[in-house]
Amino acid sequence: MSPILDSIGSVKAFGWGALLSSTAFESIATTTVGSGGAANIEFTSIPATYTHLQIRSLAQTNRSSIGRDIVNINVNSDTGSNYARHYLSGDGASAVRGNSASLTKGELTEVGTTAGASFGAFVVDLLDYANTNKYKTIRSLGGVDVNGTVGGYGGTISLYSTLWQSTSAITSIKLAPLNGTQFNQYSHFALYGIKGA
Numbered sequence: 001m002s003p004i005l006d007s008i009g010s011v012k013a014f015g016w017g018a019l020l021s022s023t024a025f026e027s028i029a030t031t032t033v034g035s036g037g038a039a040n041i042e043f044t045s046i047p048a049t050y051t052h053l054q055i056r057s058l059a060q061t062n063r064s065s066i067g068r069d070i071v072n073i074n075v076n077s078d079t080g081s082n083y084a085r086h087y088l089s090g091d092g093a094s095a096v097r098g099n100s101a102s103l104t105k106g107e108l109t110e111v112g113t114t115a116g117a118s119f120g121a122f123v124v125d126l127l128d129y130a131n132t133n134k135y136k137t138i139r140s141l142g143g144v145d146v147n148g149t150v151g152g153y154g155g156t157i158s159l160y161s162t163l164w165q166s167t168s169a170i171t172s173i174k175l176a177p178l179n180g181t182q183f184n185q186y187s188h189f190a191l192y193g194i195k196g197a
Contacts, residue, residue: 025054030190037062037182041175043191048130048169050193055124055173057142059187060112061180067116067150070178071108073124073138073162075170079104082165089158106162109142111187113180115151119187120144129170136170138162 029043046053061069083103089096089110111120122142129136143157164170173191177183 024195025192026050026195028053028191028193030188032189033183033185033187035185037184038187039176039182041183041187041189042172043189044172046129046171046173046191047193048171050130051128051196052194053126053129053170053173054192054194055126055175055189056122056192057111057124057175057187057189058119058121059189060114060119060184061177062182062184063113063177063180064115065151066153066179067113067118067146068110068120068144068153068156069113069180070110071122072176072178073106073108074174074176075106075126075136075138075164076166076168076172077174078164078166083162084165085160085162087158087160089156091154091156093154106138106164107160107178108138108140108162108175109158109160110144110156111142111177112144112146113150114184116144116146118144118146118155126170126173132167132169134167136164136166138164 063069081102083106084101085107086099109122112118124140127137139161141159145155
């Protein structure tokens with residue numbers, strides 16, 4: 001059984017423990033990138049009526065030199081130095097980890113690229129996104145397989161945890177590639193509200 005999706009279609013928000021009913025997840029918005037590509041993906045006017053948010057994606061950027069890229073996240077159009085992140089990543093041979101503070105954007109996990117001719121999948125949980133009494137934790141789990149190495153790098157699976165240091169409720173989300181200039185055609189992003197957990 002996948003740690004994210006089970007065989008009967010119910011969804012488990014990773015790390016939360018109990019399996020949630022599929023009815024606990026409500027679709028808010030979905031988008032699939034068209035033939036011209038998209039420099040970024042935005043979800044706006046997010047209602048404050050859920051406990052958590054979740055983004056599920058299958059994506060590829062136009063990075064042309066290495067087989068994987070990273071997705072950045074900004075919330076509420078905040079580009080100040082209000083983000084921090086930890087990550088753990090492995091490629092089957094070795095593991096790396098790191099942390100940074102005072103960032104102007106958060107980081108999510110790796111996705112595929114034009115160079116690697118593959119897409120990467122990830123799931124993001126935005127915990128307690130509407131709570132105005134705490135900073136927001138954004139964690140993501142994802143990976144990409146490039147069938148070998150491209151530009152000296154192979155496939156990877158990674159776990160990122162980003163902290164947005166604001167007590168404001170999250171009402172908008174913007175996703176963009178770190179190294180590429182756009183998401184390629186057929187990249188898919190879906191935003192869900194979680195009613196309880």
